[in-house]
Amino acid sequence: MTAANPILLPGQSRHGARVLIGVAVVLSILFIAAPLVFIFARAFAQGWGVYVSNILHPMTLHAIWLTTLVAIIVVPLNVAFGIAAAWAVAKHRFPGRGLLVTMIEIPFSISPIIAGICYLLLYGRQGLLGPWLQANEVQVMFALPGIVLVTMFVTAPFVAREVLPLMQAQGTEQEQAAVTLGANGWQIFRRVTLPNIRWALLYGAVLCTARAVGEFGGVSVVSGNIRGQTNTLPLHVELLFNDLNAVGAFAAASTLTLIAILALFVKAALEGRR
Amino acid sequence: MSVIAAPIRAKRVLPGFTLSLGTTLLYLTLIVLIPVAALVLKGAEMGPERFWRIVSSPRAVAAFQITLAAAVIATVFNAVYGVLMAWVLVRYEFPGKRLLDALMDVPFALPTAVAGLSLTALFSANGWFGAVLHPAGIPVVYTIWGIALAMAFTSVPFVVRTVQPVLEDMDPALEQAAITLGARPWAVFFRVVCPAILPAWLAGCTTAFARSLGEFGAIVFIAGNLPFQTEIAALLAYIRLEEFDYNGASAIALVLLGFALVLLLTSNLLQFWAARAREGAR
Numbered sequence: 001m002t003a004a005n006p007i008l009l010p011g012q013s014r015h016g017a018r019v020l021i022g023v024a025v026v027l028s029i030l031f032i033a034a035p036l037v038f039i040f041a042r043a044f045a046q047g048w049g050v051y052v053s054n055i056l057h058p059m060t061l062h063a064i065w066l067t068t069l070v071a072i073i074v075v076p077l078n079v080a081f082g083i084a085a086a087w088a089v090a091k092h093r094f095p096g097r098g099l100l101v102t103m104i105e106i107p108f109s110i111s112p113i114i115a116g117i118c119y120l121l122l123y124g125r126q127g128l129l130g131p132w133l134q135a136n137e138v139q140v141m142f143a144l145p146g147i148v149l150v151t152m153f154v155t156a157p158f159v160a161r162e163v164l165p166l167m168q169a170q171g172t173e174q175e176q177a178a179v180t181l182g183a184n185g186w187q188i189f190r191r192v193t194l195p196n197i198r199w200a201l202l203y204g205a206v207l208c209t210a211r212a213v214g215e216f217g218g219v220s221v222v223s224g225n226i227r228g229q230t231n232t233l234p235l236h237v238e239l240l241f242n243d244l245n246a247v248g249a250f251a252a253a254s255t256l257t258l259i260a261i262l263a264l265f266v267k268a269a270l271e272g273r274r
Numbered sequence: 275m276s277v278i279a280a281p282i283r284a285k286r287v288l289p290g291f292t293l294s295l296g297t298t299l300l301y302l303t304l305i306v307l308i309p310v311a312a313l314v315l316k317g318a319e320m321g322p323e324r325f326w327r328i329v330s331s332p333r334a335v336a337a338f339q340i341t342l343a344a345a346v347i348a349t350v351f352n353a354v355y356g357v358l359m360a361w362v363l364v365r366y367e368f369p370g371k372r373l374l375d376a377l378m379d380v381p382f383a384l385p386t387a388v389a390g391l392s393l394t395a396l397f398s399a400n401g402w403f404g405a406v407l408h409p410a411g412i413p414v415v416y417t418i419w420g421i422a423l424a425m426a427f428t429s430v431p432f433v434v435r436t437v438q439p440v441l442e443d444m445d446p447a448l449e450q451a452a453i454t455l456g457a458r459p460w461a462v463f464f465r466v467v468c469p470a471i472l473p474a475w476l477a478g479c480t481t482a483f484a485r486s487l488g489e490f491g492a493i494v495f496i497a498g499n500l501p502f503q504t505e506i507a508a509l510l511a512y513i514r515l516e517e518f519d520y521n522g523a524s525a526i527a528l529v530l531l532g533f534a535l536v537l538l539l540t541s542n543l544l545q546f547w548a549a550r551a552r553e554g555a556r
Contacts, residue, residue: 016459020358020361020362020366021362021366023358024358024359024362024374025370025374027355027358028359028374028377028378031355031426031427031430032377032378032380032381032427032430033377033380034396034402035389035392035396035427036384036392038392038395038396038401038402039388042392042395080297081297081298083294084293084297084298084301085294085297085298085301087290087294088291088298089298091288091291092288092291092295094291100298102538102539102542103302103306103307104298104302105538105542106306106535106538107306108538109481109484109485109488109534109535109538109541110310110531110534111487111488111489111508111530111534112488112490112491113488113490113508113511113512113527113530114488114508114511114530114531114534115309117313117511117515117523117527118309118310118312118527119309119312120515121309121312121313121315121316121520122308122312124520126520127312128312149305152305153305153306153309156301156302156306172287172288175287176287179287179288179289184289185288185289185290185293188288188289189290207382207383210383214384214385214386214387215385216385216386216490216491217490217491217508221512221515234385234491235387237388238387238391238494238495241391241495249391250391250392250395253385253387253388253391253392256384256385256387257388260380260383260385263383264376264379264380264383267376267379268372268376
């Protein structure tokens, strides 16, 4: 479509197009590609051996484990929420649909720091539920539940955002046909809806994973940064950086970067299928 | 026919409405609404006078000014760079185009702390760019330019990804007609292309601006975090928390929350306008 389009605006000439492409490529290399490449350049600055020993450091390994654990808890919950929200909004009509969509997007525009503060005001020692939690000896803040909750807040829109537009575009005809043929709700979802949305769902889950493992601001408010206990991988990166262990910080950062690159590959692979 | 069809459609045919809506509302209430309500409640408990005293204190005002100024710089840069990228990615074919397109998603996928770490090292005196910029007397790290840089990096996909689909949808016949009528290329760009992408472009810029105002992870590394000079609002709220000054933190957080909600509303209205404009253009 675009290749056949003979118009090259502005700079209708081929020369103008070359200039624009050149500027775009150079800017993107300097602005986006360089920081990405630089992470690996610094992580391997002292060789492969130092890199491996940095990754295998017990504190780093613990941070990797904690971050993985958070993702394992958060991502399935988020997938379930995303599917439920998309099913409710895309397949049914009810008053307040628009409002619901806006509400789902709220975490997207709220700073994670604010999310962290909200949770602290709710579950913290001086928080609204603080006295009750203390009386029942439930530790939410500065522990795993707090980290999980904030990550759930921050990642809430990710799956819904990918699945909802697709479900809306696909309409309800196929599902209605299934109802007519006597299928029950679960059968409709498994046999009709899920195959239609699986790639968008997978992409949403991958994005959610990338965001969950990378969450920094919100987690840094609620985790208390206890070394070897509530230090997630992004917090560990900051800690190493503040300890002036730049190579260690970049080594830890490189693992997170790999997850980000993996997410982009999944996106590229799925693009043709959707 | 349609008279009969209408009531059937109005009836809920598909199952799972109560379950799915119930799950959605429960999740949103527990995870999003109640925590946000806790913050609003804290603000109400504080009272307007105390709130105002915290928010109008010189250090808070300076933090808001720095945050706003840096976010404006970042958004202006992204407004231009984002449209350029969307334009180049939609209109031209060239080797490496798919890679360039994938690159636009990097700031979304890369954790902000990692981006901040990398940008800081890259622009500090012994980094690739800092080694050139520092001798030239252009310090980026620990200045407002560093803050703006981190904001621009984390928010650029918002502009690219909102403008791109609109450009893809645009009917080339419009531009061809303008050229046939003798319009010069730049005139076609400003009078045909610009009006078509304007709502989406504004919506993208609004979201990018909102994201910049709330950005934290990328900035704490590069800013240096000096009060009155390079201390952003989100960081000041964080510092107040560490001092156990929950009122101070909540007041600043409420201001940021207010900004975020207003910008979200603006962006949604713009996107609504953009969707209508697109339907009209078809």
